[in-house]
Amino acid sequence: MNWGSASEFFHMGGKGLFVWGSYAVSMLVMVAEPLLARRRHQQALRQAALFNDEGRKPRFS
Amino acid sequence: MTQSAARASFAAVFGSVLVRDLTLAWRRRTDALLPLAFFVVAISLFPLGVGPEPGMLRDMAPGVVWVCALLASMLSVGSLFAADLADGSLEQMLLAPQSAIALTLAKCAAHWILSGVPLIATAPLIGLLFGMSGPALLALVAGLLLGTPILSLLGALGAALTLGLRSSGMLLILIVLPLAIPTLIFGAGAVGTIDAGMSASGHFSLLGALLISTAMGAPWAIAAALRISTE
């Protein structure tokens, strides 16, 4: 174990801002990205459902 | 098709497109000089922006000249294929492979003559404005001589990819600038090296290599891009 206490861990020997600044943004971005992809997917499904509900026959059926 | 007939049609397309583009540009001389005007105006902004201190200007000069040359080139290349697209001749010329390559080479040559050569001719004067030394000026001109054809080729690729799109001007610049960075680095770097008293043969060899490889690869890519954009 490297850290004597939780506050030591967050302090990161004085470099806390940089370390956590990096990881916080990484976390943020890597959560936002899949959420955006998921939203796009759900929008696409909704559009497809609308299209099919409109009674138009799909091209190949 | 016989060899001579094939060669004839390549030369025929190349010759006719080149002559036509130059003739059209001659008829609109003021339009043709716009890239040069932009080049000079943009360069003049830098001393106004950063101050007239001679040492700093002399250091900045090659970079400034090269960046402005790049931008001037990109701004004038957007309309390279527009006229031919509009009158339908573009699709005709794309039908045969030799004529497609001949077309792209002729277009790039025309663009270089109309925008690259004036830049090269003006660069020494600009260099004097920035207080560059004789050898540095020579290096600048030599670098531009090798580099501006590369910019024309890359610009043509961008123009072919963005043919007919909205805001194609900005898009073209965004696409092409990263590809032009090595040319910028070697061209501006050559002047800096000469200024520092060393030989820039490495830079020029690399520029030469870039020119040769771009001249060999780009026409095919441009022709492919034109086909993609007109299908």
Add this chain to the structure above:
Amino acid sequence: MTSPSATPNTAAAAGKGGRLRFFNFAAPMRFYAITGWLVPLCWVVAIGFAIAGLYVGFFVAPTDATQGESYRIIYIHVPAAWMSMMLYLVMAFWAGIGWAFNARMASIVARAIAPTGAMFAFLALWTGAFWGKPTWGTWWVWDARLTTTLILLFLYLGYIALVNAIDDQRRSDQAGALLALVGSINVPIIYFSVQWWNTLHQGATISMTAAPKMANTMLTGMLLMTVACWAYAFATVFMRARAITIERESRNAWVGKLVSQPAQGGQKT
């Protein structure tokens, strides 16, 4: 899911001759079905390896003698930079396949990769800046690798801008493929030229390659994080590719069946 062989799409494709059977696996419907369970699996792998990698990186690997604790940023910086480069090549590859063989799924996957690649490039730059500040005193260093990553970000943005600007799908895919291929040929040239430029200019003696001498535990942490990033990339790219597949295939029967199914089948990510 209905059995694949019974639907008209694959039957028509198979009927066009044996050659297309090779690409049957790439059929959008099959891709959609497979990624349905593959994506959650990738997430499990990503999160698992990330936890392991960060644990090793923060709790097992020692403090660096010269840089102190700030070096721990490499556990995300290096994998991100690596991913941004690799993903560009993968994207160019699939875009090229899609262009050469008219393979729809390949083009879709290529498009799906671009935002993720750009994201990793951005992260590499951001974490690089946050690493540079405490270590060398400046937020930005014109180091060869960081500068190349910046240019790579521009290449990604150019690709994304181009494909989004073209309305015609086929032209968009093909133009993107050409640009991505030209870009990937240029990446080594750009890297070489930037390195050349870097070594010529005094003052640019700072180099990201002067990373701390790697203790084994540090290396392990980094490798675990790299696997985590790969799994993350697979998961996100497949999620986006699924969305694009639905968008493009919305008129086909299999999508119709999919969206008209009651809640249990239809709305899974």
